[in-house]
Amino acid sequence: xxxxxxxxxxxxxxxxxxxxxxxxxxxxxxxxxxxxxxxxxxxxxxxxxxxxxxxxxxxxxxxxxxxxxxxxxxxxxxxxxxxxxxxxxxxxxxxxxxxxxxxxxxxxxxxxxxxxxxxxxxxxxxxxxxxxxxxxxxxxxxxxxxxxxxxxxxxxxxxxxxxxxxxxxxxxxxxxxxxxxxxxxxxxxxxxxxxxxxxxxxxxxxxxxxxxxxx
Amino acid sequence: xxxxxxxxxxxxxxxxxxxxxxxxxxxxxxxxxxxxxxxxxxxxxxxxxxxxxxxxxxxxxxxxxxxxxxxxxxxxxxxxxxxxxxxxxxxxxxxxxxxxxxxxxxxxxxxxxxxxxxxxxxxxxxxxxxxxxxxxxxxxxxxxxxxxxxxxxxxxxxxxxxxxxxxxxxxxxxxxxxxxxxxxxxxxxxxxxxxxxxxxxxxxxxxxxxxxxxxxxxxxxxxxxxxxxxxxxxxxxxxxxxxxxxxxxxxxxxxxxxxxxxxxxxxxxxxxxxxxxxxxxxxxxxxxxxxxxxxxxxxxxxxxxxxxxxxxxxxxxxxxxxxxxxxxxxxxxxxxxxxxxxxxxxxxxxxxxxxxxxxxxxxxxxxxxxxxxxxxxxxxxxxxxxxxxxxxxxxxxxxxxxxxxxxxxxxxxxxxxxxxxxxxxxxxxxxxxxxxxxxxxxxxxxxxxxxxxxxxxxxxxxxxxxxxxxxxxxxxxxxxxxxxxx
Ligand code: SF4
Numbered sequence: 211x212x213x214x215x216x217x218x219x220x221x222x223x224x225x226x227x228x229x230x231x232x233x234x235x236x237x238x239x240x241x242x243x244x245x246x247x248x249x250x251x252x253x254x255x256x257x258x259x260x261x262x263x264x265x266x267x268x269x270x271x272x273x274x275x276x277x278x279x280x281x282x283x284x285x286x287x288x289x290x291x292x293x294x295x296x297x298x299x300x301x302x303x304x305x306x307x308x309x310x311x312x313x314x315x316x317x318x319x320x321x322x323x324x325x326x327x328x329x330x331x332x333x334x335x336x337x338x339x340x341x342x343x344x345x346x347x348x349x350x351x352x353x354x355x356x357x358x359x360x361x362x363x364x365x366x367x368x369x370x371x372x373x374x375x376x377x378x379x380x381x382x383x384x385x386x387x388x389x390x391x392x393x394x395x396x397x398x399x400x401x402x403x404x405x406x407x408x409x410x411x412x413x414x415x416x417x418x419x420x421x422x423x424x425x
Numbered sequence: 426x427x428x429x430x431x432x433x434x435x436x437x438x439x440x441x442x443x444x445x446x447x448x449x450x451x452x453x454x455x456x457x458x459x460x461x462x463x464x465x466x467x468x469x470x471x472x473x474x475x476x477x478x479x480x481x482x483x484x485x486x487x488x489x490x491x492x493x494x495x496x497x498x499x500x501x502x503x504x505x506x507x508x509x510x511x512x513x514x515x516x517x518x519x520x521x522x523x524x525x526x527x528x529x530x531x532x533x534x535x536x537x538x539x540x541x542x543x544x545x546x547x548x549x550x551x552x553x554x555x556x557x558x559x560x561x562x563x564x565x566x567x568x569x570x571x572x573x574x575x576x577x578x579x580x581x582x583x584x585x586x587x588x589x590x591x592x593x594x595x596x597x598x599x600x601x602x603x604x605x606x607x608x609x610x611x612x613x614x615x616x617x618x619x620x621x622x623x624x625x626x627x628x629x630x631x632x633x634x635x636x637x638x639x640x641x642x643x644x645x646x647x648x649x650x651x652x653x654x655x656x657x658x659x660x661x662x663x664x665x666x667x668x669x670x671x672x673x674x675x676x677x678x679x680x681x682x683x684x685x686x687x688x689x690x691x692x693x694x695x696x697x698x699x700x701x702x703x704x705x706x707x708x709x710x711x712x713x714x715x716x717x718x719x720x721x722x723x724x725x726x727x728x729x730x731x732x733x734x735x736x737x738x739x740x741x742x743x744x745x746x747x748x749x750x751x752x753x754x755x756x757x758x759x760x761x762x763x764x765x766x767x768x769x770x771x772x773x774x775x776x777x778x779x780x781x782x783x784x785x786x787x788x789x790x791x792x793x794x795x796x797x798x799x800x801x802x803x804x805x806x807x808x809x810x811x812x813x814x815x816x817x818x819x820x821x822x823x824x825x826x827x828x829x830x831x832x833x834x835x836x837x838x839x840x841x842x843x844x845x846x847x848x849x850x851x852x853x854x855x856x857x858x859x860x861x862x863x864x865x866x867x868x869x870x871x872x873x874x875x876x877x878x879x880x881x882x883x884x885x886x887x888x889x890x891x892x893x894x895x896x897x898x899x900x901x902x903x904x905x906x907x908x909x910x911x
Contacts, residue, residue, distance in 0.1 A: 213527075217517040220679070220730045224498045227738035231495045237684065240492035246481040246691070262704065319718070322635045322669055342697075342705035355719035356668045356710075360661070378705075382690040387651035388511060390716050393693075393709035398661035400569045400623060408623045411569055412630065413661025413708060 249377035255340040259374045260421060262343025266396020267409060268417040275424045283332065283366070284308025286418050290364055296320065296331035298354025305368070306332070316354055322361060330364030331414075336391075338374040339381045343396065345369060345419065346381060348389040356390055365414040367394075371423045457590055458762055465756045468702035469810070475704070476694065485691050487814040490747035493682055494737060500649045500682045501728060507652030511714020513724040518676075520731050525556035527727055528641060528674055532562050535672050537638045541630075543656065543666040544568040545643020546750055547676045547729055550772045550785075553641065564641065565607075565633050567662035569626050576603035593617040604629050630662065640666035640721070644677040645696065645749070647726070648686040653713045654726065655689065657696055657706050667710050673721035679728050680746040692749065695812035699751035732785035741823045745781045747813045754807035754817060760800055769797060776807035780820045788824065789831030798824040 251258060260270045273282045283305055287295060293311040306313075314320055314328055325331075334352030335345050345367055347353050352368075359365055375381045385391055398413030409415060473479050493500055505515040518524035532540055540557070542548065542564050554564040554575070566575045573579075573591060577599045591599070597617040604611045609629045615621060642663065646655045654675055656663045667673055683692070689711075697706045715724050737743050755761045755775030769775065770793050771782040779801055783794040798821045807817040 213517060213523075216519050216523060220517050220519060220728070220734060221498050221501070223730070223734035224501075224679075224737060227734050228495060228497070230740055235495065237492055237496040237499060240488070240495055242485055242488040242492060243481070244485055246478045246485055246694075247476075250476060250478075265704075266707075326631065326635060339705070344705045349716070349719055356664070357720070360664050360668055378694050379690040382687060382693065385686075385711075387648070387653050387686045387711075388713045388716075390713075390719050391711040392664065393705065393711075395703070395705035395707050397707070398659070399707050400660045408619045411623050411627055411660035411662065412567070412634070412665050 246379075247377070248379045249341070251341050251376040255374050255376045256371045256421070256423070258376075259338050259340040259343065262340065263338075263345075263396070263419050264343075266343055266399075266417075268343075268396050268419055270419045270421060272421045272423060275422055279368075279420070279422055280305050280307040280309075282420055283368070284310075286366055286420065287311065287330070287332070290330065290366075290416065290418070292329040292364060294327070294329045296325060296328045296354075296358055296362055298331070298333055298352055298358050300351030300353075301332060301334060302352065316358060319355075320358070322357065325357060325361035328362045330366060330416075331358050331362040332366045332368065333359050335367055335369045335373060337381055337384060338369045339376075339378060339393075340374055341377045344381070345394045346385070347392045347394065348386060349391075350389070356392060359392070359394075360413060363410075363414055364416040364418065365394075366418040366420065368420045368422060371421060455763065457592060462756045462758075462762045465702055469699060469753060469756065472698040472702040472704065476698070482691060482694055483812055483814050486695050486749075486812055487744075487747060489684065489688050489691060490744070490813055492684060494680070494743055494746055497679065497682070497737065500684060501679055503649035504647055504652065504682050505728075507650060508647075508654075508714055508724075508726050509652075511652045513652065513714040513726055516725060516727045518727050518729050518731070521551035521556075524551045524676060524727055524729050524731070525553055527725075528553060528676065529557055529560045529562060531672070531674055531725055532557070532639050533560075535639050538562050539633075539637065540564050540639045540641050540674075541633055541637040541662075541666055541670065542566050542571075542640070543642045543658065543663040544571045545641075545676065546772060547643045547678050548641060550678075551676070551729065551731060553676070565630070567630050567634070567660075567666065568658075569623060569660060572626055572630065573599055576600070576607065593619060593622065596622055600625055600629075608632060634662075634665045634669055637666075637670045639672045639674065640670040641674045641676065642666050644675050644681055644726075646683045646689065646692060647677060647681055648683050648688065650685040651713055653686055653711050655709060655711045657693075657700075657709045659701065659707045661708055664708050664710055667712060668720050670721055672723040672725070674725045674727065676727045676729055679730055679733050680748075696749055696751055699749075699753040699810070699812040732787070735787065736781070736784040739784065742780065742784050742820055744815050745777065745784055745820060747815050748777050748781065749813055750777075751812055753810040753812065754815075757806040757810045759802060759804060759806070764800075769800065771797070776801060776817045776821075777815070780815075780817055780824060783824055783828070788827045795828045795831070798828060 260272060263270050271282055271286065273279055287309055294314065295309065295311055296314045297306065298316060314324065333347065333354060336348040336350055337346045338344065339346065347359055349355055353359065375384060397409045397415055397417040398411050399407055399409050400411045476482065508515050516527050518527055538561055540562060544566065557564045566572050573596050594617045597615055600611040600622060601615055604625065609632050611625045615625055642656055644654045645657045656667060693709065697703050712720060715722055733746060736746055754777050758776050761775045769778045771778045773781045779797040782797050786794045788795065801821050803818045803821060805818050811817065
């Protein structure tokens with residue numbers, strides 16, 4: 211259904227519109243001054259990350275690497291009444307040792323309706339961004355395909371402190387472009403009704419972040 | 426759903442002065458707009474002040490856009506190659522009719538007559554919902570505000586907050602009345618609490634998301650080097666649309682292409698702070714073609730021209746295409762605050778609409794669009810707020826001159842007549858005029874009196890042959906200082 215004539219005509223119109231651009235000019239010849247900061251952060255990035263995620267009214271729990279991790283995961287899931295948990299492939303088995311409810315694995319792939327009927331999902335993350343309080347998922351191990359962290363109403367995301375980057379530029383540079391990537395900054399929100407911020411329209415209405423301090 | 430929205434300008438729209446006059450009578454609308462614009466304005470200033478290199482980022486953003494526009498043909502070809510290599514299909518659409526036909530054919534090929542949509546200016550610009558409806562395809566808007574507007578068979582009034590002209594009680598009434606006719610009804614005892622209204626929207630739309638086969642989205646960016654497409658949003662409906670259905674169709678204006686993936690490091694700083702005044706918006710989705718086993722297994726990217734290549738031809742109007750649709754210029758605009766988005770009669774309201782709309786439809790081809798460059802006080806606030814440094818005031822003056830030229834044969838000097846009317850609307854009372862003067866935005870600039878003086882500074886590029894509306898000297902100086910140019 212691609213239309214080669216439409217393409218040719220659009221390109222021809224663009225080229226004629228750009229007659230003032232010298233023919234020998236290459237795109238890279240147009241200067242872009244990149245002397246903006248790599249990072250705006252000078253303070254402790256883990257503290258900043260925690261504070262900034264909390265600013266979005268997400269809950270953050272800090273825990274040292276080790277025994278406390280499965281205990282905290284079990285506590286959060288129990289407190290939130292999760293009895294039917296979506297567990298993506300590659301999520302560390304030992305971290306679910308304290309959880310006694312049912313598990314939904316994605317093999318064979320769960321339907322959207324099954325995800326909708328679950329109580330929540332637990333995932334790892336690809337990185338965190340301190341300045342903006344952002345969690346980045348890239349469908350890597352322990353994160354699952356995108357639908358897994360989208361449809362359930364609760365998302366418990368486990369981020370390692372060593373994954374937290376200071377600011378947006380280093381985070382973007384660390385991404386793998388072809389992976390499906392989602393930046394998550396707090397729970398789903400809208401300000402469409404008289405500009406009152408309301409949490410939870412379509413994404414998970416509850417975002418719990420467990421920060422595992424590993425460095 | 427109204428079927429009259431076609432090709433940027435809503436057909437039959439009264440000229441700006443007439444529409445604005447009506448809007449000014451509407452006290453509710455004025456209150457909502459004032460509250461909204463003031464709230465966002467203050468928040469945005471705080472969000473921007475957090476980054477001490479904001480001006481450097483703005484400059485980089487404008488330079489990247491400049492690079493793209495000067496080599497748009499090459500970047501589009503690079504983008505096409507990257508998206509295709511990643512398993513997507515690229516389509517080229519010259520105008521609204523071509524784009525809507527491509528979408529309709531793709532939807533029908535999936536054997537469905539329903540699509541879910543995430544808010545997008547481009548799809549609104551091409552009147553996609555109406556065109557699909559004419560083809561027997563139902564498109565459901567999934568942004569809360571768009572849903573409100575669509576259920577009420579209304580028009581949006583703000584790029585970012587389309588239902589800004591509706592208060593919570595009106596929204597509750599719309600939900601009660603209309604949701605049941607379109608799917609899952611509003612629950613009994615629906616109150617006007619924003620939280621309760623959002624819950625009703627969640628339930629109403631979830632059922633549609635879960636069964637949708639095809640979604641239609643816009644795009645905030647597309648990276649030429651990798652083929653990565655991005656949607657920036659708040660509610661999660663964008664994630665639903667780009668993740669759950671089997672087929673995703675993205676309609677994107679050709680100007681949205683970015684040279685490289687790393688350029689996101691600039692725009693992901695500029696856009697959220699300028700737009701919703703947040704450090705980061707709740708959700709940003711990036712996808713590249715098709716990922717086996719994750720998300721839509723068919724991806725179509727429609728590259729839309731629809732007047733953009735013509736806009737590109739005007740060297741002084743070209744940079745209107747740099748716009749990243751953050752809506753900051755709307756929120757700082759004294760004219761927008763008074764009259765609201767719908768007075769502009771265009772998909773693109775506010776200061777950016779006043780420069781983009783007449784260029785997309787062509788100066789001289791619509792009396793309505795021609796009146797828009799006069800819907801401004803040239804106070805310069807839009808330039809200061811714009812994250813990609815689009816010099817809207819200078820472009821407005823340039824377009825006024827073009828409008829004057831286009832109407833040179835008219836018996837009555839139409840633009841001036843329009844401008845005078847516009848001035849009366851905006852500055853119709855002594856109090857308003859005084860306020861405008863305080864803003865450094867004297868009505869003389871709007872009134873557009875023909876004079877032979879040369880304009881200094883940013884206007885120096887004009888040819889002597891043009892009679893341009895020249896402002897009173899004092900107000901020009903005031904504007905000059907306010908705009909803070911070198
Ligand atoms: S013109 Fe600038 S400020 Fe206005 S919407 Fe576009 S990018 Fe934002």
